[in-house]
Amino acid sequence: MTFEMKQKVLFKHCDPAGIVFFPRYFEMMNDCVETFFSEVLEWPFEEFIGREGVPTAAIETRFTAPSLHGDHLVIALDVEHVGRTSFTYRMTAWCGDEKRFETKARLVFVNDSGRPQPWPEAIRAKLEAALEPAA
Numbered sequence: 001m002t003f004e005m006k007q008k009v010l011f012k013h014c015d016p017a018g019i020v021f022f023p024r025y026f027e028m029m030n031d032c033v034e035t036f037f038s039e040v041l042e043w044p045f046e047e048f049i050g051r052e053g054v055p056t057a058a059i060e061t062r063f064t065a066p067s068l069h070g071d072h073l074v075i076a077l078d079v080e081h082v083g084r085t086s087f088t089y090r091m092t093a094w095c096g097d098e099k100r101f102e103t104k105a106r107l108v109f110v111n112d113s114g115r116p117q118p119w120p121e122a123i124r125a126k127l128e129a130a131l132e133p134a135a
């Protein structure tokens with residue numbers, strides 16, 4: 001399955017020329033992940049972040065076209081791999097038919113000491129259910 005989140009490009013995302021500044025894209029990525037946790041995993045960040053966490057261990061992004069103030073983006077997330085303590089997602093942002101960025105990242109589930117721990121079984125089951133179908 002592909003999870004989608006709409007994101008209008010706002011004033012706060014942009015430099016003085018009205019172009020999205022790249023750290024704001026990373027915030028949009030995290031917003032999409034947070035919404036995925038809430039809506040697909042039914043495990044909102046506010047229920048566990050603080051005691052536990054899901055830091056990003058690795059991320060690779062390509063910015064393929066600039067976004068402008070007022071653009072309407074659709075940010076699409078696919079779960080690519082579920083590991084013992086981690087999962088990998090791919091995310092692509094579109095404005096109409098134009099791709100604005102694509103990213104691949106690995107999140108690791110950590111305990112209150114910041115050490116990796118296995119996913120809770122119920123969360124693992126939902127992550128595996130969300131895995132994109134094999135090509």
Ligand SMILES: CC(C)(COP(=O)(O)OP(=O)(O)OC[C@H]1O[C@@H](n2cnc3c(N)ncnc32)[C@H](O)[C@@H]1OP(=O)(O)O)[C@@H](O)C(=O)NCCC(=O)NCCSC(=O)c1ccc(O)cc1
Pocket residue numbers: 049050053054055056057058082083084085086087106108110114115116
């Ligand atoms: C992520 C870590 C806890 C992993 O600890 P390690 O001791 O390296 O892990 P391990 O070797 O045991 O491996 C654990 C898993 O992580 C995976 N892993 C670890 N490092 C990597 C890298 N570099 N690439 C890919 N996968 C990795 C590894 O494959 C294991 O996966 P499973 O097979 O699914 O179990 C540690 O490297 C760390 O703390 N890194 C710093 C994280 C960080 O500061 N990221 C910057 C942004 S912070 C952030 O995104 C965030 C913070 C707080 C929040 O609430 C939310 C988000």
